[in-house]
Amino acid sequence: MSAGALLPILALLSSLLAAVVIFALPETSHRLRTLVNLLAALLKLGIVAVMTWGVFQGIDFSVSFTMLPGVRFMLRADALAMLFAGLSALLWLLTTIYAVGYLEDSPNRSRFFGFFSLCVASTMGIALAGNLFTFFLFYEMLTLSTYPLVVHRGTEKALQAGRNYIIYTLGGGVVLLLGIAWLHGLAGDLAFRETGHFQGSDPALHGQLTLIFVVLIAGLGVKAGMFPVHGWLPQAMVAPAPVSALLHAVAVVKAGAFGIVRVVYDIYGIDFAFALGLLQPLAWLAAFTILYGSVRALTQIDLKRRLAFSTISQVSYIILGVTLFGPIGTVGGLVHLLHQGIMKITLFFCAGNYAETLGVHRVDELDGAGARMPATSAAFTLAVLGMIGVPPLAGFVTKWVLGTGALAASMEWVILVLLLSSLLNAAYFLPIVYRLWFSPVVAPWPAERRWGRLETSAWLLWPPLVTTLMLILVGLLAATAFSPLSWARLIVVRMYLP
Amino acid sequence: MSQWLIAGLLFTPLAWAALSLLLGFRQGRWLSWLGMAIQMAVSLALWFAVMEGGGFYYALGGWNAPLGIALRVDGLAVTFVLLTAAVGTACGLHAGVYLDADKPWQRYFWPLFWFLWAGLNGVWLGADLFNLYVSLELISLSAVGLVALGGEAAALRAALRYLFAALLGSLAYLLGVALFYGRFGTLSLAVIDQLLVGGEPALIVALLLMLAGLALKTALFPLHAWLPPAHGIARSPVSALLSGLVIKASFYIAARLWMELGDRLGSPWLAQGMGVLGAAAVIWGSWLAFCQPHLKQVVAYSSVAQIGYLFLLFPLTFAVAEPVSLLAQQGITLQVISHALAKAAMFLAAGNLILSVRSNRVKALAGVSHFLPFSLFSFGLAGVSLMGLPPTGGFAAKWLLLQASLASGQWWWVVVLLLGGVLAAAYVFRIYRASFLEVSNSDDFYHPPQSLEAIPMILALLALGLGLVAEPVLSVLALPFEVVAAEAVHP
Numbered sequence: 001m002s003a004g005a006l007l008p009i010l011a012l013l014s015s016l017l018a019a020v021v022i023f024a025l026p027e028t029s030h031r032l033r034t035l036v037n038l039l040a041a042l043l044k045l046g047i048v049a050v051m052t053w054g055v056f057q058g059i060d061f062s063v064s065f066t067m068l069p070g071v072r073f074m075l076r077a078d079a080l081a082m083l084f085a086g087l088s089a090l091l092w093l094l095t096t097i098y099a100v101g102y103l104e105d106s107p108n109r110s111r112f113f114g115f116f117s118l119c120v121a122s123t124m125g126i127a128l129a130g131n132l133f134t135f136f137l138f139y140e141m142l143t144l145s146t147y148p149l150v151v152h153r154g155t156e157k158a159l160q161a162g163r164n165y166i167i168y169t170l171g172g173g174v175v176l177l178l179g180i181a182w183l184h185g186l187a188g189d190l191a192f193r194e195t196g197h198f199q200g201s202d203p204a205l206h207g208q209l210t211l212i213f214v215v216l217i218a219g220l221g222v223k224a225g226m227f228p229v230h231g232w233l234p235q236a237m238v239a240p241a242p243v244s245a246l247l248h249a250v251a252v253v254k255a256g257a258f259g260i261v262r263v264v265y266d267i268y269g270i271d272f273a274f275a276l277g278l279l280q281p282l283a284w285l286a287a288f289t290i291l292y293g294s295v296r297a298l299t300q301i302d303l304k305r306r307l308a309f310s311t312i313s314q315v316s317y318i319i320l321g322v323t324l325f326g327p328i329g330t331v332g333g334l335v336h337l338l339h340q341g342i343m344k345i346t347l348f349f350c351a352g353n354y355a356e357t358l359g360v361h362r363v364d365e366l367d368g369a370g371a372r373m374p375a376t377s378a379a380f381t382l383a384v385l386g387m388i389g390v391p392p393l394a395g396f397v398t399k400w401v402l403g404t405g406a407l408a409a410s411m412e413w414v415i416l417v418l419l420l421s422s423l424l425n426a427a428y429f430l431p432i433v434y435r436l437w438f439s440p441v442v443a444p445w446p447a448e449r450r451w452g453r454l455e456t457s458a459w460l461l462w463p464p465l466v467t468t469l470m471l472i473l474v475g476l477l478a479a480t481a482f483s484p485l486s487w488a489r490l491i492v493v494r495m496y497l498p
Numbered sequence: 499m500s501q502w503l504i505a506g507l508l509f510t511p512l513a514w515a516a517l518s519l520l521l522g523f524r525q526g527r528w529l530s531w532l533g534m535a536i537q538m539a540v541s542l543a544l545w546f547a548v549m550e551g552g553g554f555y556y557a558l559g560g561w562n563a564p565l566g567i568a569l570r571v572d573g574l575a576v577t578f579v580l581l582t583a584a585v586g587t588a589c590g591l592h593a594g595v596y597l598d599a600d601k602p603w604q605r606y607f608w609p610l611f612w613f614l615w616a617g618l619n620g621v622w623l624g625a626d627l628f629n630l631y632v633s634l635e636l637i638s639l640s641a642v643g644l645v646a647l648g649g650e651a652a653a654l655r656a657a658l659r660y661l662f663a664a665l666l667g668s669l670a671y672l673l674g675v676a677l678f679y680g681r682f683g684t685l686s687l688a689v690i691d692q693l694l695v696g697g698e699p700a701l702i703v704a705l706l707l708m709l710a711g712l713a714l715k716t717a718l719f720p721l722h723a724w725l726p727p728a729h730g731i732a733r734s735p736v737s738a739l740l741s742g743l744v745i746k747a748s749f750y751i752a753a754r755l756w757m758e759l760g761d762r763l764g765s766p767w768l769a770q771g772m773g774v775l776g777a778a779a780v781i782w783g784s785w786l787a788f789c790q791p792h793l794k795q796v797v798a799y800s801s802v803a804q805i806g807y808l809f810l811l812f813p814l815t816f817a818v819a820e821p822v823s824l825l826a827q828q829g830i831t832l833q834v835i836s837h838a839l840a841k842a843a844m845f846l847a848a849g850n851l852i853l854s855v856r857s858n859r860v861k862a863l864a865g866v867s868h869f870l871p872f873s874l875f876s877f878g879l880a881g882v883s884l885m886g887l888p889p890t891g892g893f894a895a896k897w898l899l900l901q902a903s904l905a906s907g908q909w910w911w912v913v914v915l916l917l918g919g920v921l922a923a924a925y926v927f928r929i930y931r932a933s934f935l936e937v938s939n940s941d942d943f944y945h946p947p948q949s950l951e952a953i954p955m956i957l958a959l960l961a962l963g964l965g966l967v968a969e970p971v972l973s974v975l976a977l978p979f980e981v982v983a984a985e986a987v988h989p
Contacts, residue, residue, distance in 0.1 A: 023875075066969045068894050069828065070901075073966070111871055137888035144882060147930070154867070154936030163931060170923050173887075174916045181897065181912075185904040 005063035008075040019117035074130030085127035099242035101459020118145035168232035176219025196269015223256030237304040241352025249345035283323035289316040294424035329405025334488040339394035346383035349464035359447025368441035515612035526608035541583035570625035593735035613640040638664035656727040663724040670711030677704035715748035719779030729798040734849025742842035769816035776809025784921030829898030836891025840883035843957035847877035879958035881926035891964030
């Protein structure tokens, strides 16, 4: 087997094997488990880095075998795959470090980290999937492996959230399966291809293709948290903070958004999707979700719940970028896949730090926390500014590129949506920042813990600081060769100029 | 070579049944371990022999069909023989540890177990209607005996109910066989296939009778009422055998009849009607599974639902293009195999869980996820296959059936297939939910020995892996069958 075929398999196996080893380890061997976790995460990051370099050089990484008559299991690394794989490999390492600190002294760690690794293996599979069938395989595996994480605490409330999570996501999965099977019956096994498959197809099929598109997007929209199937996301915030980070930034919602990108570009082809008139309604829906999520976030008192509605809003930026018919809009959407991940994971890390260190879960309890936890609060503030779109942070780059893309596609109304959304972001985020830094402490913290010299455990402190640094750097260095923005440009160049 | 293998396959179980009758449970266990090893080796060898050389007809002892026993050794049959060996061995090993050796009636477990195995191999390989009947009776009677083995009044009641249903089913089947014999003077399926020209009313009635009898034995909705009590009350390894293999035997005969004779004796109404009953079984069985307060009843009703999928074979192979029919046949075969593995895993895992919490109630599972994750994990993996989620065998089956439904324009089965998966998820996740509830921090569960925990895990992993290797498995199933040999049997 050549190296080209080996690397995608290794990327997948590194966390799959980690999961098996962790399940096999006894509950009490915490050090060994942490070691396995970190080694697997580092190994994966290395593999993904090598593959990214290879894809940049134009090396073809792919492997496939026939699984069922007429259906292949297919892994393939293209530039788009590496965008998602890079994001999840990088953030997995940080989330693992964070989770080790977060779950110290809590029960069921073996189960937690086992499913955690399975989750990341699924995400890697979703990123590297070479056709819709393989994508679906890992997409469902992700659903199943996140369930035990969502209900991890085993409380009545967590189980209720898990129930809703599974109803939404499995329901979405069934709809997606219908779309994929239907499309397979119509057109056979379709590998993802930069230009799509249906340009110049038989007009008699266009009616069915339109229907299938709607079915596919409806199925994928559940995980992407699009209105009106976003209901699971705010409820799932009862899960531990590293799980929320995983759901919101690394894996689940991203899997949905990534799937939509794949369907629009690599199955239908952007030109064909535009010609069928499929992009316009999707753009409206995305715009509505952006505003809806922001408006709902305004009134949430629970910090993580507010962040969850913010995710609903932010993920739809990706969808909106995809639907802006033109290369610049696409760049904006793709780059936000990464930017949103970095910013949102910082926010969830910080929210987790407040909860673990001070016992604070509500926005109105945060008064004066900036003095007690300056580093966490600084990270939180910078991530918030990034979300709002203050230059030169990550969010600004996204919004700028999206705006330019909208103008290029002559969809001026999108600018209005972006402005309105930024205002709303400011309206629900800045009061928190104000409370952190400028309000005096009114009551003792609900459940304060001391972790020695630092403001909180080092395991909990470093991950958000690193992601904050990243969100500054990706904005500052957006124009350099190895920024996410440049990588998104590379994808788009390959997409539009075959 | 193959002759010896077939002889070993059929006579080892019979000989072992007779021998173990003379022994107690513990000595019988030693003997049976040896027997299971032989069966496993012989089944594997036969499977590889057919994979290399293709299928063949075989007349046992050189006697041809009207007097002797003719066997049809094709890819499908040897695959099921191998499946029986796998599931049978797993259940036998599990039972050896799980069953309480001190109860006096347990010594009848091994004879019944081996008679059951002999009957199953007879059904998979049988080539004429009468020998199929004999094998089927052997299966039914030993299965009833196994259910009654619990010894309690409830077990006897369930066994009796099972016995009546099985006898009624056999009677209907035998009537049909008699009608065929009266018309053609032979019982060989291959010969009947050649002599049959058109749909004579008497023969249609005969086919209907046989299908009805077999449907009763398979527990097709609305004839399923005997199954949940019997499978629910039996000891877990027995339930695993019954749900995994026994109900598949009668379905297998029905499917063989349909594939050979359905094109001439069947009608669109019959085909669609069977499909509708299957669909109703999927929906109703899943719903009832969701409502059951007892763990094993959940699993038993799940069998009623999963059996329903099998009957989609009838509409999806009737009057459709050859490739579509092939897709449907492959899908159904995968469903049989994956359900056998997954359901056996699930029953064995459920048995372990019941042993641990000392109660059959779903509610009693609270906290199991914390202290006994292994059996729960096996249960969950098997559940994934039942839900038909990738990459399991259940998913591969569902995918093929979806393709067959779409390609033949019968979109209504698509709805059933998708809805069935959702409902299966509902009853499986109900169990997870119960087990994830954290109630106390003390571990007062019984921890079963590791051998008991490993067996369901292996079966569940097989069900999971089946989806990944579905293509090579299906290629063995599709091996060309030497029809030339069939001529030789012609009287």
